[in-house]
Structures are given as C-alpha cells and as structure tokens.
Amino acid sequence: MLRGLTIKDMLLIDKLDLDFRSGLNVLTGETGAGKSILLDSLGFVLGWRGRADLVRTGADQGEVTAVFELGSDHPARAVLQDAGLPVEDDLILRRTNTSDGRKNAYVNDRRCSGEVLRRLSETLIELHGQHDDRGLLNPRGHRDLLDAFAKIDLTNIRAAWRHLSGVQKQLNSERAALELAQADAEYLTHASLELSELAPEVGEDASLDAQRRLMQAGARIREDISKAGDAIGAQAAEGQIHDAARWLQEAADQAEGRLDAPIEALSRVLGELAEAQRGVEECLTALDFNPLDLEACEERLFAIRALARKHKVTPDELPAMALDFGARLAAIETGADNITALERDLVAATDTYTKLSDKISATRRKAGTALSKAMGAELAPLKLERAVFTVAFESGTKGATGCDDVSFVVATNPGAPAGPIDKIASGGELSRFLLALKVCLTKDETGLTMIFDEIDRGVGGATADAVGRRLAAIADGSQVLVVTHSPQVAARGAHHWQVSKSVNKGQTLSTVAKLSAPERTDEIARMLSGDTITPEARAAAVALIDG
Numbered sequence: 001m002l003r004g005l006t007i008k009d010m011l012l013i014d015k016l017d018l019d020f021r022s023g024l025n026v027l028t029g030e031t032g033a034g035k036s037i038l039l040d041s042l043g044f045v046l047g048w049r050g051r052a053d054l055v056r057t058g059a060d061q062g063e064v065t066a067v068f069e070l071g072s073d074h075p076a077r078a079v080l081q082d083a084g085l086p087v088e089d090d091l092i093l094r095r096t097n098t099s100d101g102r103k104n105a106y107v108n109d110r111r112c113s114g115e116v117l118r119r120l121s122e123t124l125i126e127l128h129g130q131h132d133d134r135g136l137l138n139p140r141g142h143r144d145l146l147d148a149f150a151k152i153d154l155t156n157i158r159a160a161w162r163h164l165s166g167v168q169k170q171l172n173s174e175r176a177a178l179e180l181a182q183a184d185a186e187y188l189t190h191a192s193l194e195l196s197e198l199a200p201e202v203g204e205d206a207s208l209d210a211q212r213r214l215m216q217a218g219a220r221i222r223e224d225i226s227k228a229g230d231a232i233g234a235q236a237a238e239g240q241i242h243d244a245a246r247w248l249q250e251a252a253d254q255a256e257g258r259l260d261a262p263i264e265a266l267s268r269v270l271g272e273l274a275e276a277q278r279g280v281e282e283c284l285t286a287l288d289f290n291p292l293d294l295e296a297c298e299e300r301l302f303a304i305r306a307l308a309r310k311h312k313v314t315p316d317e318l319p320a321m322a323l324d325f326g327a328r329l330a331a332i333e334t335g336a337d338n339i340t341a342l343e344r345d346l347v348a349a350t351d352t353y354t355k356l357s358d359k360i361s362a363t364r365r366k367a368g369t370a371l372s373k374a375m376g377a378e379l380a381p382l383k384l385e386r387a388v389f390t391v392a393f394e395s396g397t398k399g400a401t402g403c404d405d406v407s408f409v410v411a412t413n414p415g416a417p418a419g420p421i422d423k424i425a426s427g428g429e430l431s432r433f434l435l436a437l438k439v440c441l442t443k444d445e446t447g448l449t450m451i452f453d454e455i456d457r458g459v460g461g462a463t464a465d466a467v468g469r470r471l472a473a474i475a476d477g478s479q480v481l482v483v484t485h486s487p488q489v490a491a492r493g494a495h496h497w498q499v500s501k502s503v504n505k506g507q508t509l510s511t512v513a514k515l516s517a518p519e520r521t522d523e524i525a526r527m528l529s530g531d532t533i534t535p536e537a538r539a540a541a542v543a544l545i546d547g
Helices: 035-045 076-082 114-124 139-150 155-183 185-198 204-231 237-252 260-287 291-311 315-379 427-441 461-475 517-529 535-546
Strands: 002-010 013-019 023-028 061-069 090-098 103-107 110-112 125-129 388-399 402-411 449-453 479-483 495-504 507-514
Touching: 002 035, 013 035, 013 507, 023 035, 023 461, 035 061, 035 090, 035 125, 035 449, 035 479, 076 114, 090 114, 103 114, 139 315, 139 402, 139 427, 155 185, 155 315, 185 291, 185 315, 204 260, 204 291, 204 315, 237 260, 291 315, 315 388, 315 402, 315 427, 427 461, 461 479, 495 517, 517 535
Parallel strands: 023 479, 023 495, 125 449, 449 479
Antiparallel strands: 002 013, 002 061, 061 090, 090 103, 103 110, 388 402, 495 507
16 A cells, blocks of 8 residues: 655645545546656656656656555565565655766665666556556456456466476477487497407507507617617626626625615616516517508508598597487387377376366356356446447467456447457546446455556546445545546545645745645535535535535
C-alpha cells in the first residue's frame, strides 16, 4: 500500500507531502490544476518512462520519495532480495533528477538502477486509464490475467516443457553427431585400422630416433672405443698399475709408512679403471647390432612420422587420435541405439506435456466462460447491458505455459461484430469495460495499489454513479487512487484530495490539500454546479455522499 508521497521541485510543485490511506482515494480539481503532475511524479519515482522536463523551472534538482507498506508475503520482497537490497516492512523509493537530466535512484537509501525500480513498480502499482497499454488492454497479457483469475498453477507444465525441450535438444544433437560420423565412416574405418596396425606409443618417436642415431654412429666410433678398452685393460694400463702396486707393497715394510698414501691412491685408480672398463664394455655391447635392426628401426620411425604428417599431428598425438577414431566408430555403432532411446523419451515427455497442456486448456476455457459470465453481471450496472464480453481462444505455439492464445473480445451492441476490446469500444465504453474487468480480476488480489486516471471520462449520471460504486468495491480491503472529474465518483471516496493551481509573484504552483467533510461537500458541489456553489448544489452533493 502506498502510504506517502513527497514531491520537491517537480514541474509546478515546489514542496508537497501526501499521506494516503487504504480504500478509495479520490483526487479532484479543475482541468489543468496539476492532477497529471502527481501521476508523472509517481511514475518518475517508480522508474516509468515519461516526460523528460520534470524539474521545476529555476530549481537545480527535483526529487520524489514514495513510501510503501509491504505485507509479509508481498512480491516486492522477492525483487528486493534478488537485487541484494534491504528488505523491510517499509519500502522507501527515492529518485532525483537534476536540471541537466542526470537521474539517481535509491531503495531504502541504497543506490539502484531504474530497471530495479521498474521491476518493483510491477508489484506495487497498477495504472489504468482509457489509453492503458500496460495492463488489461495489452492482448499479450490476457492469458496471464485469465490464469490469475482461474488460479492456475503453471509450475508442473513449466517443468514438463523444460524436460521436453531438453530431450528434444539432446536428440537433435545426437542425430547431428551420428549423421556427421556416418559421413566419415569409411575414412574412420581405414584410419583407425591403419593406426591400430601401427600402434604408435607416446615417446616412441624420440626413442626410435635415439636408437637409430646410436646404431648409425656405432660403426664409426666402435674402433676407437675398442682401442680405449685395450689401453686401460689388463694387458696395458690396468696390468702396469697392478705391477706398480705390487712392487710398492713389497717395499712398504722398509719405507717407514712413506708408501702408504701412494698405495691407497693406486688402489683407488684400479677401482676407477674397473668402472671405466665396465662402461666401455657396455657401450661396445650396445654398439653390437644387426644391420637388419637398423633397417627395422628406421622403417618404423619413418612410418610413424609419415602417419603423423598425414593426419597433421605430432607423432606423440597419434595414440590419442587412435582412441578418438575408435570412439567415433563406436558412436556410429551405438548412436542408433541412443537415438532410439531418446526418441522413446521424447514420446513420453511429449505425452506428459500434452496431458498437462490439455488439462490447463480445459481449465482456461472453463475459467473463460466464468469470466465472461462475471463480466456480463458487471457490465449491466455500468449501462452496458447490451454489450457482450467473450474470452476467445486459439491454438498457439507450444511453450512453457501451454499452447493457448487468449484474447478479450467484445461486441457493444447485439448483432454488431465482435473484436479486440481496445479496437471495438469507444472511449467511455472502454473505461467501463476496463473497470468491470478489474472488478472481476481483483476480488482476491492483495498488496497492489491501483490508480485509475479519469477512467470515468465520457460517462455521467447513473453510469458515473455505477462507476464510483465499482471503484469503491475494488478498494474495499485494498487501495485505489482515482483521478476524476465526476462528482458521482468523488462522492464514493473514503479520502478526498483537491488539486489546485495558483500564481504567486509571477510563479505558477500546484498544491494538493486533503479535504475535511465540509470541504469535501463544497468540492463535490463545485463539480456539480461550477464556480458558484448554490444551496441546491450543496444539497445534491450531500445526497450523493450519503447515497
């Protein structure tokens, strides 16, 4: 519920504080007094798109603050949580506009975007008028309105549609993959066989290359290595060092310890020579190869490298490619089975969705009949007893909310062709259709403030009285703000504000005053008789209020 609206330096308003209440709140005043300024200012703080020149002439900045009271289950709380904004029982919206066009928005004293304000406004305020294109007159929203009237829970069908869409997407993907794999089946079979027969391993290229180089070098270096082995062997260096060590050992007893160090050194040399001999022998053993081994090594090395060039990969990538080709061939073999299983899943998902969709369609059609009947009951008191309101259905595209296209159509006179509500009805008729719809659709609605901007335009007398009574019915247990020129509507208000305009020191300003009971009587009398309030007009005003 909108509890308060503060406006500073906006258009013709310098400073204004309004405290609203539940029930029917009426705003009246002469044409041009500034009633639309209130709506423009409210729309501004709610993030609605509107006129750009809002700042009062001579002011640096305009500001509007709106205070809403939120119930414990008000949908605005979810919007606040999603936006990471403080959630409190009082929702304070504030928006500023500088003279150079810069705008800033705040929710509970936290900066936010205009988009967040608009999302909040959808849960807080509903504006209706003759040219309303955001609510009941928007055909794209008629199905949602009917679902709300019928209290249809779309949770299950939304889940069924997500599942159906997911299965269809997976099936399409599997079919495309199988088609692509089948197109390459011959190539994959040949390439996989070729890789399987060669069976290359990661690191094998480097290993074969090292073996090949070693065998190629063996013939050139073997003679030198053999000579070196002979030079350090028992017939050469090793034998001579053994002799030297033996001679020194025999003389050591008479050398008074002076030969101990040389003897130990020769012992170490003999150990190192033995290690060197082992290394030489191992190298000579490695260099012993059959020329056919070199041929076989080169043949495999060249085969691996040729296959890598053929597939434009490195030799070490060939094993992974072999696995990939094998998997793709396996996919061809198992792809048909997967597709068959997915097709069964699709049939089951489609059946589940169709059953839910058919059930919802039946509920909608039943609700459409009920809404049409309820509208007939509401139109008669509004002097539209000859008009016919119908909820029309057409089969639409399948989606998360079913496959029904819903539209509200009317025929204003017997025998006249029916058509879209916003195309057939005249201005005054349209207002009454709109009001009747709101009466039918808001019986159980809570938490939303509804604003009707001159919805009574084009009607008067008993019809205007019926409009006022319907507005009061909507406002019962809720909050309705109505801008009106009709005394019959104003008389039904629980709270009454008068909008007036004055000129002070060459500056035009609009003001809004809450009327007391006597003042309210005078205002309704003025609306009946004009500037001069006669006793007869005042008596008529009292009769309207008491009626």
